[in-house]
Amino acid sequence: MEFGQMRRDFADWRRENMLALAAVGTILSGAMVLIGAIGTWYRTESWTPTAILEWLGDYDIWALVIGLALFGVSSYQFWLVRWYMNRFEELIAVSSKAQFQRDWTELQQMSRYQLPGNYWKRALKAGRRFGLK
Numbered sequence: 001m002e003f004g005q006m007r008r009d010f011a012d013w014r015r016e017n018m019l020a021l022a023a024v025g026t027i028l029s030g031a032m033v034l035i036g037a038i039g040t041w042y043r044t045e046s047w048t049p050t051a052i053l054e055w056l057g058d059y060d061i062w063a064l065v066i067g068l069a070l071f072g073v074s075s076y077q078f079w080l081v082r083w084y085m086n087r088f089e090e091l092i093a094v095s096s097k098a099q100f101q102r103d104w105t106e107l108q109q110m111s112r113y114q115l116p117g118n119y120w121k122r123a124l125k126a127g128r129r130f131g132l133k
Helices: 003-016 018-041 050-092 097-114 117-129
Strands: none
Touching: 003 018, 018 050, 050 097, 050 117, 097 117
């Protein structure tokens, strides 16, 4: 299998599982922040995970900094995907054809590029319901 095909397959897989990936990223980066904070400020306490902190050594501050950055990015991605999903449901639940036609471009863009593939199929089905191509 060539590299370009593997890249496309990975992009398709990532698109279909974007909410789960953002959730896992948020959880793992949250754990990284916790370990970094414990190692930075509470290293000498008796309740600290000494094996992890010994393995990190003096790099615990980097675990905190990188964990905070990853936490911010993955939390934003999780929020954004959920927002797109909720917005899609609002747009597709409209019963007025005129309102649906006004929102059709936004619905297409959102379902095609920001959400998993089944949303695109649902948007096309809703468009056919209102007589759109």
